[in-house]
Amino acid sequence: MAEELILSDNLSKEEKYQQLIPQIKALVEGENNEIANLCNIMAALKHTFNWLWIGVYTVRRDELILGPFQGPIACTRIQLGRGVSGTAWHKKEVIIVPNVDEFPDHIICNSASKSEIVLPIMNSNGDVYMILDADSENLNEFDKIDEKYLSEIIEIIKSLP
Numbered sequence: 753m754a755e756e757l758i759l760s761d762n763l764s765k766e767e768k769y770q771q772l773i774p775q776i777k778a779l780v781e782g783e784n785n786e787i788a789n790l791c792n793i794m795a796a797l798k799h800t801f802n803w804l805w806i807g808v809y810t811v812r813r814d815e816l817i818l819g820p821f822q823g824p825i826a827c828t829r830i831q832l833g834r835g836v837s838g839t840a841w842h843k844k845e846v847i848i849v850p851n852v853d854e855f856p857d858h859i860i861c862n863s864a865s866k867s868e869i870v871l872p873i874m875n876s877n878g879d880v881y882m883i884l885d886a887d888s889e890n891l892n893e894f895d896k897i898d899e900k901y902l903s904e905i906i907e908i909i910k911s912l913p
């Protein structure tokens with residue numbers, strides 16, 4: 753297993769993802785504990801992009817419960833359909849929020865968060881069992897590039913034993 757991420761200087765966002773993703777694949781290879789792998793994936797993303805917060809919530813009945821993350825402490829439970837994450841779960845779609853103040857039901861876990869992306873993670877039946885949430889201190893941080901590459905990271909998460 754790799755001990756350290758290797759990222760060149762002065763990369764674009766897309767290039768960072770392209771260097772990071774093979775390293776994430778190598779990182780989880782040979783480890784069969786999902787929590788351990790999720791922790792390292794979140795650490796790798798936080799280290800690479802320095803977002804305010806990156807983590808997962810897992811679905812338990814009608815709630816999302818906080819899972820492995822990096823960043824400041826966060827809300828532990830979110831109801832179905834509430835906030836950006838509960839809405840992404842309910843609608844089964846990626847939500848990019850350029851300015852959280854303009855999202856009607858945004859849940860403030862940390863007042864420093866200005867923009868957000870949430871991606872639902874579906875099992876083979878099409879049921880959402882987890883969501884991936886990233887928060888930034890900058891407005892307009894997330895776009896289609898993040899959606900594309902975070903979706904690739906979701907494929908890695910789905911393949912975890």
Ligand code: SME
Nearest residue numbers: 826835836837858859861
């Ligand atoms: N802002 C999110 C809550 C989760 S945190 O940002 C970690 C939301 O509205 O769902």
